[in-house]
Amino acid sequence: MRDAYVGGDxxxxxxxxxxxxxxxxxxxxxxxxxxFITEYDLGHxxxxxxxxxxxxxxxxxxxxxxxxxxxxxxxxxxDLAAFYTKTAPGSENKSx
Numbered sequence: 001m002r003d004a005y006v007g008g009d010x011x012x013x014x015x016x017x018x019x020x021x022x023x024x025x026x027x028x029x030x031x032x033x034x035x036f037i038t039e040y041d042l043g044h045x046x047x048x049x050x051x052x053x054x055x056x057x058x059x060x061x062x063x064x065x066x067x068x069x070x071x072x073x074x075x076x077x078x079d080l081a082a083f084y085t086k087t088a089p090g091s092e093n094k095s096x
Contacts, residue, residue: 011045014054022055023083025066025076032064056083 014020024038042055058079060072067073 005041007041007045010042011047014045014047014051018051018054020054021083021087023079024055024057025079026057026059027062027064027066027072028059029062030064 010022014022022042024042026033026035026038028035039057043052045052058076060066060069060075062069062072066076
């Protein structure tokens with residue numbers, strides 16, 4: 001079986017919708033996803049510099065399932081709220 005590679009699909013979607021933003025959430029002790037492979041793959045999408053700035057990364061002191069670490073979960077919630085607010089201004093009041 002071959003691993004699924006969806007980077008090309010993501011790059012195509014970002015080119016078609018230049019407002020599309022990506023937040024990559026990464027556990028520092030993730031044994032399911034080799035460390036740095038996400039950064040490598042997202043860094044090699046052959047996007048224009050302007051679109052590359054639409055990709056952000058967040059790191060947590062956890063494994064693959066960030067939400068199992070209560071402290072990491074709190075940080076994840078804060079990071080997602082900030083990302084949503086930046087990506088969709090006005091959304092901060094809709095999540096309550």
